[in-house]
Amino acid sequence: KNEVEQSPQNLTAQEGEFITINCSYSVGISALHWLQQHPGGGIVSLFMLSSGKKKHGRLIATINIQEKHSSLHITASHPRDSAVYICAVETSGSRLTFGEGTQLTVNP
Amino acid sequence: NAGVTQTPKFRILKIGQSMTLQCAQDMNHNYMYWYRQDPGMGLKLIYYSVGAGITDKGEVPNGYNVSRSTTEDFPLRLELAAPSQTSVYFCASSSAGQMNTEAFFGQGTRLTVV
Numbered sequence: 001k002n003e004v005e006q007s008p009q010n011l012t013a014q015e016g017e018f019i020t021i022n023c024s025y026s027v028g029i030s031a032l033h034w035l036q037q038h039p040g041g042g043i044v045s046l047f048m049l050s051s052g053k054k055k056h057g058r059l060i061a062t063i064n065i066q067e068k069h070s071s072l073h074i075t076a077s078h079p080r081d082s083a084v085y086i087c088a089v090e091t092s093g094s095r096l097t098f099g100e101g102t103q104l105t106v107n108p
Numbered sequence: 109n110a111g112v113t114q115t116p117k118f119r120i121l122k123i124g125q126s127m128t129l130q131c132a133q134d135m136n137h138n139y140m141y142w143y144r145q146d147p148g149m150g151l152k153l154i155y156y157s158v159g160a161g162i163t164d165k166g167e168v169p170n171g172y173n174v175s176r177s178t179t180e181d182f183p184l185r186l187e188l189a190a191p192s193q194t195s196v197y198f199c200a201s202s203s204a205g206q207m208n209t210e211a212f213f214g215q216g217t218r219l220t221v222v
Contacts, residue, residue, distance in 0.1 A: 004150065033211065043198060043213035086150070095166075096211070098150030 003027050006087050006099035013106050019074040021102045023087030026068065030090050034061050034072050037084040037101065046072070046085075077106045110134050114199050114214035121189040121221045129184040129217050131199030137212070139202045140182040141166075142174065144195040145216075151198065157182055189221045 005024045013019050023032070034046040047054050047061040049070075054061050058077075063070040074081055087099040115130045133140065138159045143151040143166075153166030157176040171193055173185040182201075186193060199214040 002150070035211075035213075041196065041216040041218070043200075043216075045210045045212070048210055088151075095153060095156075096151075098152075100148060100150045 002099070003097050004087055004089055004099040006085075006102050008102060009100065010103045011105070013077050013104070015078055015106055015108050017077050017106075019077050019081075019104065019106075021072045021085050021087075021104070023070040023072070023099055024068060025070075025087075025089045025097075027089065027091055027097070030092070032063055032070050033088040033090065033096065034070075035086040035088060037086060039083065043086070074104075079106045079108050082106050112199055112201055112212050112214040114197075114217050116217060117215065118218045119220070121186070121219065123189060123191065123221060125189050126185070126187050127189065127219075129186075129197055129199075129219075131182045131184065131214060132180050133182075133199075133201040133212070134180065135201065135203070135212065136179060137201035137203050138179065140176065141200045141211075142172070142182070142184045143198045143200065144168065145198060146195050154184065154197075186219075191221050193219065194221045195219060 003026050007022045031050045033048050036046050037043045049063050058075045060073040082105050084101040084103050086101045088096040112133045141156045142154040145151045152168045154172050155174040157163045160179050163174050197217045200211050202211045
């Protein structure tokens, strides 16, 4: 079993829909990162959080440390949100352990 | 600032050949990392460095070597390429490990070993 599990693996939505991607982990962490990988392959950091909730534009990330679970929400989704979304947890020794990613496709 | 720059973007190697993947960052970050990404799998850490002159193995270091002679550069060397090293390689950097700081990634190098 992977230390970081994401669901769903693939997600197709219509433009405007509210989207949720989930991440569960099984180890103690100091922080959790959400990353976005564009179709061209580049990876950018969206959020880093260790508690509570963060919001940036139409993106919202939440984390529940007790339940070892995080969610990434996208409101009013748009085709340009189509990408792979990756959850990564930060453990001791400044290491990141990555989930396998969620492929999101938003159709117009 | 250019951020994290990786070269080349694509490369095809024959089995047994060697090559160096280049990575440079202009953000004065101490920490740098090399990951590989295989289809359907999460990124795996190959090697990392916490500063010039210091490197350490990650999860999957076999078949690779690194050096860190300057803060800016962190090249990854494949000495005897094998088909199992076909993957997409990402270099990343951050200012203080990845503890509570954002990580910056290069654009990736797609390597095929035939």
